[in-house]
Amino acid sequence: MRWWRRQTPQPEPDPGPFTLAERFWCGWQEMLPEVAAALGDREPNRVENQLCDLVAGLHPRLHFSVDRGQRAIYALVVSGQEDPALRPYTDAWKAAAPPEDALWEYHDSVPPVPDPTLVTVNLGAHRIALADVRVVAQVDEEHGVVDVAVHHPVLAELDEAGRSALTFLPLDATLGERLAAERLRRVETAVAAPDGTLGLLEFRDLVRKLATLQP
DSSP: OOOOOOOOOOOOOOOOHHHHHHHHHHHHHHHHHHHHHHHHTTOGGGGHHHHHHHHHHHOTTOEEEEEEOSSSSEEEEEEOTTOGGGHHHHHHHHHTOOOOOSSEEEESSOOOOSOGGGOEEEETTEEEEGGGOEEEEEEETTTTEEEEEEEOGGGGGSOHHHHHHHHHHHHHHHHOHHHHHHHEEEEEEOSSOOSSOBOHHHHHHHHHHHHHHOO
């Protein structure tokens, strides 16, 4: 009797970030008319699954959002949430991106809000103006980082999850995801109003100045 053994298929080699990025942008161009139509009809959920699959093809741990743009009408954001292992994929994605135009701009991390003091967020039953956020900042110039405590008058009324959200959300909105990850070291919630606080725009100026002074 002759014995046969089923051949085990060899795993395909990883095509690498740049090849995956090129595949993403090819898929994006094919989807773009459908995406534009869904957004124009204010029904982004029509293309949500397709976009999820497209981004997962670049890397399954990446996150994305479609937001209002700062220079264009819409912004496509693909983020690795500052995970160093994902940076090659977001770097390749951004490098292969098409030129921005009046309709689309592209970001490889969550960008800062132009003026966070104009932002109002909803947390549970609370409608919260970020203009009322105050920050205590302790600068470590030797290491180029800042320890911060974040206060808002409504913090005492929130549960633990709400307090955490209201602590980190203003920082990301003010600095953007990448600068916040690079320059913030310890972040605390200040339920009671502390002394020596800064507004969000003053805080942004401080951190950006620190970043220009550091390698």
